[in-house]
Amino acid sequence: MDTKHNTQIQPLLDIMQKLRDPLDGCPWDLAQDFQTIVPFTIEEAYEVADAIERTAWDELPDELGDLLFQVVFYCQLANEQGKFDFATVVERICAKLIRRHPHVFNSQFIASPEHTANQVKQSWEAIKAQERADKLQLSLLDDIPQALPALKRAIKIQKRVAKVGFDWPELEPVVAKIYEEVDEVLVEAKLVESDPQHYQPKVVDEMGDLLFAVVNLARHLNVDPEQALRQANHKFERRFRGVENCVQQSGKQFEDHNLEQLDCYWDQVKRQEKASLSD
Secondary structure, eight states: OOTTOOOOSHHHHHHHHHHTOTTTSOHHHHTOOHHHHHHHHHHHHHHHHHHHHTTOTTTHHHHHHHHHHHHHHHHHHHHHTTSOOHHHHHHHHHHHHHHHOHHHHOTTOOOOTTOOHHHHHHHHHHHHHHHHHHTTOSSTTTTSOTTSOHHHHHHHHHHHHHTTTOSOSSHHHHHHHHHHHHHHHHHHHHHHHHOTTSOHHHHHHHHHHHHHHHHHHHHHTTOOHHHHHHHHHHHHHHHHHHHHHHHHHHTSOGGGSOHHHHHHHHHHHHHHHHHHHHO
16 A cells, blocks of 8 residues: 555545535535534544444445545535635644644654653643643633533543542542442432432432543543443443344243343353353
């Protein structure tokens, strides 16, 4: 593969402009605006992540193309409104990357031979902090997008406040907080169970605290909670499909099995997985 090949973006920009042509363009594309495109952008980003997690390398170029098209779409909309164009986006990201990598692009920057990835990350964060200060933010949390998935936003909040020392240095209090939140959830759940008129939103509030505490543990363990939960979803789906196969082989319907029998199938599927991994 020729890594020096200079692929041009202009054909894609031209296609996008044609799709938005008021006379000859696509009616669907013409009906879109910044807000309506956002859900598709999020979906395409997750499809990229899914292809990578499945190591579906043949699919990844297509998924990355779909994601790139989202960027081009926003740039076309902005260009039509006189806000910015694709060149502006490229200029901004190039300037940012050069600014945040002085150890690579600044000849006056003296890097030690032992310059580690962790040192580079600390420098990156210091530069970002200065950029936020230059924008006169009122809070450390001002530039964390509200539209992020909840798990992603929780870990970004926690990382940001940890940088100023608002964090536990050891695992023990982090884990203790989870147990505390579990107890509080159970208290509220039992109140709802005994009195259906009990304030249900309080259960939601306590569940939120529990999830936030679990995300905090994931952060301390250097685990991406979003990725961990996706993997857990995939694992559960895979094993449940195995349970479905067991039910089908039994010649009975799901409704003809009790929970104990279904749990036995589940354990059987888990054993088969472990056996295949040890082969």
